[in-house]
Amino acid sequence: xxxxxxxxxxxxxxxxxxxxxxxxxxxxxxxxxxxxxxxxxxxxxxxxxxxxxxxxxxxxxxxxxxxxxxxxxxxxxxxxxxxxxxxxxxxxxxxxxxxxxxxxxxxxxxxxxxxxxxxxxxxxxxxxxxxxxxxxxxxxxxxxxxxxxxxxxxxxxxxxxxxxxxxxxxxxxxxxxxxxxxxxxxxxxxxxxxxxxxxxxxxxxxxxxxxxxxxxxxxxxxxxxxxxxxxxxxxxxxxxxxxxxxxxxxxxxxxxxxxxxxxxxxxxxxxxxxxxxxxxxxxxxxxxxxxxxxxxxxxxxxxxxxxxxxxxxxxxxxxxxxxxxxxxxxxxxxxxxxxxxxxxxxxxxxxxxxxxx
Amino acid sequence: xxxxxxxxxxxxxxxxxxxxxxxxxxxxxxxxxxxxxxxxxxxxxxxxxxxxxxxxxxxxxxxxxxxxxxxxxxxxxxxxxxxxxxxxxxxxxxxxxxxxxxxxxxxxxxxxxxxxxxxxxxxxxxxxxxxxxxx
Numbered sequence: 001x002x003x004x005x006x007x008x009x010x011x012x013x014x015x016x017x018x019x020x021x022x023x024x025x026x027x028x029x030x031x032x033x034x035x036x037x038x039x040x041x042x043x044x045x046x047x048x049x050x051x052x053x054x055x056x057x058x059x060x061x062x063x064x065x066x067x068x069x070x071x072x073x074x075x076x077x078x079x080x081x082x083x084x085x086x087x088x089x090x091x092x093x094x095x096x097x098x099x100x101x102x103x104x105x106x107x108x109x110x111x112x113x114x115x116x117x118x119x120x121x122x123x124x125x126x127x128x129x130x131x132x133x134x135x136x137x138x139x140x141x142x143x144x145x146x147x148x149x150x151x152x153x154x155x156x157x158x159x160x161x162x163x164x165x166x167x168x169x170x171x172x173x174x175x176x177x178x179x180x181x182x183x184x185x186x187x188x189x190x191x192x193x194x195x196x197x198x199x200x201x202x203x204x205x206x207x208x209x210x211x212x213x214x215x216x217x218x219x220x221x222x223x224x225x226x227x228x229x230x231x232x233x234x235x236x237x238x239x240x241x242x243x244x245x246x247x248x249x250x251x252x253x254x255x256x257x258x259x260x261x262x263x264x265x266x267x268x269x270x271x272x273x274x275x276x277x278x279x280x281x282x283x284x285x286x287x288x289x290x291x292x293x294x295x296x297x298x299x300x301x302x303x304x305x306x307x308x309x310x311x312x313x314x315x316x317x318x319x320x321x322x323x324x325x326x327x328x329x330x331x332x333x334x335x336x337x338x339x340x341x342x343x344x345x346x347x348x349x350x351x352x353x354x355x356x357x
Numbered sequence: 358x359x360x361x362x363x364x365x366x367x368x369x370x371x372x373x374x375x376x377x378x379x380x381x382x383x384x385x386x387x388x389x390x391x392x393x394x395x396x397x398x399x400x401x402x403x404x405x406x407x408x409x410x411x412x413x414x415x416x417x418x419x420x421x422x423x424x425x426x427x428x429x430x431x432x433x434x435x436x437x438x439x440x441x442x443x444x445x446x447x448x449x450x451x452x453x454x455x456x457x458x459x460x461x462x463x464x465x466x467x468x469x470x471x472x473x474x475x476x477x478x479x480x481x482x483x484x485x486x487x488x489x490x491x492x
Contacts (some may be wrong), residue, residue, distance in 0.1 A: 041371040048367065048436055052400065054426065105409040180438065276427075279385050288402050289425070292438070298370055325450030 004342065007335040011328055018324035028030050028133070028310045029254035035307035039209070041170060042303055046296045053228045053289050054170035060282040071283070073195045077224050082117040084168075084190065084199040085109065086222075088206035089127030090309040091175050096316035098207065098309055099126035105217045106131075106205045107237055110165065117161065118237040119199060121186070124300070128170045136162035142169030142189050152154075158198055175306050184301035190298075191291050194223050203234060206301045207235075207308035215246060215308055222297055227291070247311060250318030256311075272277040362394045364410055366435040373419070373440045374410075376408065381410035381433055383426050392428055399428040401449065403437060405480045407487055418443060420487040422480050446488040454480035 070076055087106045089099040106127070110118060120135065122128040123141060140158045160166065169189075176181050193199050202223040209215045219235035226232045239247075251257075278285065364381055366374035382391045384406025390399075403424040410417050418448035424437035 042369050044372055045367045045369045045436055048427075048434060049425075052427065052436075183369075184438070275398065277397055277399040279387055279390075279399060285400065285425075287401055293358070298367060 004335060004338050007331055007338060011331045011335065014324050014331065018090060018321055018328070019323060021317045023237050025250070025254060025314055025321060028314035028317060029251075029256050032256055032307060032310035032314055035303065035310055039300070039303045039307055042296070042300060045222065046300060047220075049289065049293055049296055050228060053286070053293060056282050056286045056289070057228060060286050072287060073292055074124060074191065074223060074294065075225055078197070078200045080113075080116060082119060082199045082201045083113050084119045084193070084202045085122065085205075085219075086121045086123065086186075086190075086202070086204040086301075087127045087329075088204060088305040089122075089124035089130075090305075090312075091173055092309075092313075093126065094316060095309055095313040096319075098312035098316075099124065099130075101217055101237075102205060102207060103130045104129050105235065105237060106239035107178070108287075109203070109205060109219050110137065112235070114159070116164075119158075119168040120166045121171070121190075123171045124175060124305075125172045128172060129168075131167055132170075135165045135167055138162050138166040138168040140168070143185075143191070144169065149237040158193070161210035164270065178299075178302055179301055183302055184292075186296040187291060187298050190223070191294060204298065205235075205299045206305040207312075208301075209304040209311065212247050212311050213312070215239060215247075220297075220301065223270065224292060225293070228293065239332050243315070245356040246319060247315045250315040251311070253318060254314055256314070358443075359394055362396075362430070363432045364412070364435075366408065366421075366434070366440050369439055370439050370454050373375075373437075373442075374435075376412045378410040378433075381408065383408050383433075383435060384421065385426070387428060390426075392427075392433055396433075396491060397429045398430070399426075400435045403435070405476070405483050407483065408435060408440070411414075418487055420446060421482045422483075440486070441484065446484050448485065448488050449466050451484040451488070455485070460473050477479075484488065 030326070085106065087102065089102045104121075104124075119138065120131055124133050138158065139160050140163060171186070181335060190199075190202055196203065201221065201223050203219050205219045207215060207218070208218045215234075217237040218231075218233050221232040280288075280336055288305075361377040361379055364374060364376055365372065365434045368492035380391065380393050382389055383401075386402040386404045388404070389432055390401065403421060405422045419440045419442055421435065421437040422439045423476045423488075424435060424488050426433065426435045455478055458481065458491045461474045462471065462478075
């Protein structure tokens with residue numbers, strides 16, 4: 001039978017743990033709310049950009065009338081020989097299976113593309129660690145987005161490969177305070193490589209996050225741009241039912257809204273039914289806009305992933321708190337039993353001692 | 358004709374301005390554009406520069422970098438990659454960015470992306486200008 005003192009010590013330790021997990025849950029809930037606000041704040045820009053691009057598509061000849069070839073390199077479809085995959089995970093752990101799920105989805109995607117050359121850009125420490133154990137680093141690395149200041153060097157050329165699958169860049173520690181300029185830097189690098197035909201397509205694997213109950217793992221095609229304003233998804237995995245239920249419970253107890261927070265009504269930008277004066281030729285505008293579109297796509301993926309990470313951590317911490325409570329209950333029961341047993345034993349000793357006299 | 362229009366300045370990170378304005382001056386790629394209410398519909402790419410507008414009789418100033426603007430008779434929308442008011446500008450950082458870019462240009466290294474360095478200088482200078490005009 002366990003010692004009462006030992007059990008009491010255990011209980012105290014579990015209570016302390018519960019306090020920590022509870023605090024972490026509250027912190028994650030607050031961060032989640034902030035992350036959701038940021039995704040929302042990014043939306044008007046994305047919407048306006050999309051609608052102006054759409055209206056330009058209607059007004060310019062983006063496809064060559066004779067050959068049917070797109071005039072912009074970012075629209076060009078080529079046979080897929082080299083694929084770039086951007087894997088977005090978290091920097092920190094204690095978020096349940098959040099990062100593991102993403103790396104798993106990434107692995108499945110890699111299987112799908114087996115036989116092709118694959119470059120990987122890893123965002124987030126967890127995914128980086130996982131991928132680095134499996135795949136070699138490319139001889140030429142993309143400059144890490146974590147380094148705050150821009151360097152003056154252009155995008156390096158990549159001629160040699162370390163293997164069919166290689167890691168071309170690692171970006172650690174940017175998710176804590178993500179800025180648009182970082183997403184743009186990554187987009188610039190990706191676009192340069194695409195234009196140079198070093199890569200033939202670009203995908204991002206990340207945890208999409210509309211709200212606590214509407215999230216899923218997706219692999220989204222970023223380049224070539226198939227249709228503006230439409231998501232091109234290659235692999236979609238809904239979160240398991242059980243996990244979603246837990247996330248919902250955690251959100252309710254933490255006071256986080258379940259529905260997708262509503263922003264302003266979709267604004268029509270550049271779509272009014274009027275004849276615009278174009279300061280620049282529409283084709284030129286279009287060329288300048290497309291790279292920004294790519295950047296905002298990547299930015300959105302990163303923002304959603306950040307929100308999803310906080311949500312996952314909140315859920316994990318909520319379960320941990322519940323488990324701690326259960327454990328305290330059962331330990332308290334065991335302790336009471338032990339105490340009762342001890343008292344009973346003492347009484348028996350006294351009684352039998354008296355009887356012996 | 359109404360004497361104001363709705364002015365919105367949006368960046369990927371937030372909506373910076375959403376107000377009724379009496380006029381606005383934006384840095385178009387081909388030169389500055391002054392816009393009053395009732396302007397003909399227009400779309401332009403933006404360069405690095407200052408956005409200056411009057412709202413409620415007060416003048417406001419923002420440093421913007423790259424983007425687009427749509428002008429409608431009753432509404433002007435500016436999409437900028439960054440838009441900072443004079444108070445937000447980190448003068449020290451802008452000064453350093455300028456220095457770094459200048460160093461890159463004069464370093465003689467052939468790997469330097471000249472266009473990008475020039476852009477960086479231009480951006481830093483605009484930010485410094487705007488910050489100075491605050492008073």
